[in-house]
Amino acid sequence: MNNTPRANRPHIGIFGRRNAGKSSLLNALTNQEVALVSEEAGTTTDPVYKNMELLPLGPIVLIDTAGIDDTGILGNLRMQKTSQVLDKTDLAILVIDATEDISDYELDIIGEFIKRQIPYISVLNKIDHPQRKSKTYFGNYLNISLNEVSTKTMEGIDQLKRLIIENISDSFAANTIVGDLLEAGDTCVLVTPIDSGAPRGRLILPQVQTLRDILDNNAMALVTKETNLKTSIGALAKPPKLVITDSQAFAEVDKILPSDIPLTSFSILFARNKGDxxxxxxxxxxxxxxxxxxxxxxxxxxxxxxxxxxxxxxxxxxxxxxxxxxxxxxxxxxxxxxxxxxxxxxxxxxxxxxxxxxxxxxxxxxxxxxxxxxxxxxxxxxxxxxxxxxxxxxxxxxxxxx
Ligand SMILES: Nc1nc2c(ncn2[C@@H]2O[C@H](COP(=O)(O)OP(=O)(O)OP(=O)(O)O)[C@@H](O)[C@H]2O)c(=O)[nH]1
Ligand SMILES: [Mg+2]
Structure with missing residues (x-):
């Protein structure tokens, strides 16, 4: 399993009016012709997802959305689809067309980002265009800072990538699995029964992700079956900081483990990681x-x-x-x-x-x-x-x- 599943990648949603250049921006960021681009407004009708590596951040997913023009159409299908993308967006990019007049759409969608607590980056696209309007024209009205780009000449695209990395890492770094419970040098014991339900020759993803998180936090991991738990604990110089078990073995582990050693399960750990x-x-x-x-x-x-x-x-x-x-x-x-x-x-x-x-x-x-x-x-x-x-x-x- 070498590919990061989509669910574990930061989701970066690209929003904006029709024809603003959202699909062109997705292509510019990925350096590939992933999304269909045309001068016809309304080209993208369904969200387009593209996994990519944004170094040094790592794997992300970019989502190109259908452009929306009118502000009073919250109930319609395009808006519903956009709303579903907003539900999963960790960082939003708002694309504004420098050749167009300002509209209330941008104010509305910014309001939506704020309501949903989605960090966002505003991009002024098509700055290569002879009929482009100035940055201050939009900036003054929207009261936001704008990053100028051209998906045609690629001007500003590298700076935008850096900005994405800066903005995403803050919100995503906080999303640790177990790291906040461990200090450097702590030992964490993982109990993984190997029963008939276990996949052949490997561990399951939550176990692998937890191991990686332990290592990222400079702590140590001891992985054992429940049958060796007692021996494993006995072999440690000091009690583990935390024991994490597969839920199936919880009752057994609960009996073996002294009550002063903190114990939880992978499912509780991931309920916390995946939600509230x-x-x-x-x-x-x-x-x-x-x-x-x-x-x-x-x-x-x-x-x-x-x-x-x-x-x-x-x-x-x-x-x-x-x-x-x-x-x-x-x-x-x-x-x-x-x-x-x-x-x-x-x-x-x-x-x-x-x-x-x-x-x-x-x-x-x-x-x-x-x-x-x-x-x-x-x-x-x-x-x-x-x-x-x-x-x-x-x-x-x-x-x-x-
Ligand atoms: N001059 C110039 N034209 C651009 C730039 N970016 C996009 N365009 C043009 O703008 C038009 C719309 O681009 P798209 O990327 O399809 O726009 P979109 O926002 O995805 O549009 P919808 O999917 O219809 O909402 C196309 O004709 C592009 O070639 C740019 O940086 N400069
Ligand atoms: Mg498009």
Whole structure:
């Protein structure tokens, strides 16, 4: 597995009016003819995704969007598609056409970036054009700083790349898996059962990513099966700072490990990395108030995922029905929620491995804004098996036991 999955790459969205040069900018940044460019306004109708390496930052994904001209069309399809891209955008690039008159579109989309807390870079494109307007003409009206580029002559493109790197690294560097819990020289133990479900000849991605994060933070990793855990701990000169186990082995590890050694699971770790752990832990409290005919939504991003389907269609419903046999369970898949999400008493979300953190945060926000508690599979199963309390302690979180 040498390619960084898209979900782990910073998402950089390119926005702007029709014909501003968004697709040309994507091509200029990637040095490839990826997106279709034409003088006809409205060329790009669906978002175009392009993975690239932006050195020294590393792998990113660029997203070219359909241009929007009118400001009052928030409900229409183009805007919906753009809104879906905004949901996952870690850094936005706003492309302004230097040959056009200023419009309210730019003010509207900047307002949207601010509302969604998306950092953005504004680009004034087509500066090679004889009919270009001045930087101050746009800058004064929009009250923002503008970076002049020409995708035709490539002027300003290298500076723009540097600016992207500077702006993305701040927000993305904070997104550590385990590094904030470790100091240089600490030991972190990873417990990885090798059962029939484990892939042949390799570790799974969350384990590899955690190992890399431990090394990035100058800490040490000890990887063991649960059967060797006791011996491994005994061989260490001092107790590990943290033990992370596969959820399947949690109960066993919990018994072996003295209670003063912090223990968590990969699924809790990634629930935190992929979203807002405090909110989804709080969400689990809704379980205790569920009554007959209450609606619960099981939200799954993947449309075809066998293992997750078992969890979503069998395991979780069985647990819910044991708690309240007349619970009204529905499922949704993909990235759209049902229209009536305010009718649900709880959303149980998948681990979000196929979407990026920003998009999961957008989904959590959409639920909480409607007053709907939201949790995820990992937290739900940890709660159901009685391990949640210990698994969230390393993050100084608690949930209300009733
Ligand atoms: N002179 C000049 N023309 C440019 C520049 N960048 C783009 N163009 C031209 O502007 C037109 C629109 O470019 P696109 O990249 O297709 O614009 P877009 O924003 O993707 O447009 P839509 O997909 O229709 O929203 C094309 O004719 C490009 O050749 C530039 O830097 N200078
Ligand atoms: Mg385009």
């Amino acid at each position: 752990l405090a909110t989804i832990v709080t969400g689990i409290n809704a379980i205790k108030t569920l009554q007959a005919y209450d609606k619960v939504l099981i939200a799954e991003i993947c449309t075809h995922h066998k293992v997750a389907e078992d969890i979503a269609s069998v395991k979780i419903p069985n647990i819910l029905r044991k708690l309240e046999s007349k619970i009204d369970i529905s499922w949704c898949s993909g990235t759209a929620y049902p229209d009536n999400i305010e009718d649900y008493k709880l959303i149980i979300h998948c681990g979000a491995c196929m979407i990026n953190r920003k998009q999961m945060l957008s989904r959590i926000k959409k639920a909480t804004e409607k007053g709907v508690p939201i949790t995820n599979y990992g937290v739900f199963l940890a709660y159901a098996t009685g391990i949640l309390d210990r698994a969230i302690k390393p993050f100084n979180l608690q949930f209300d036991e009733i």
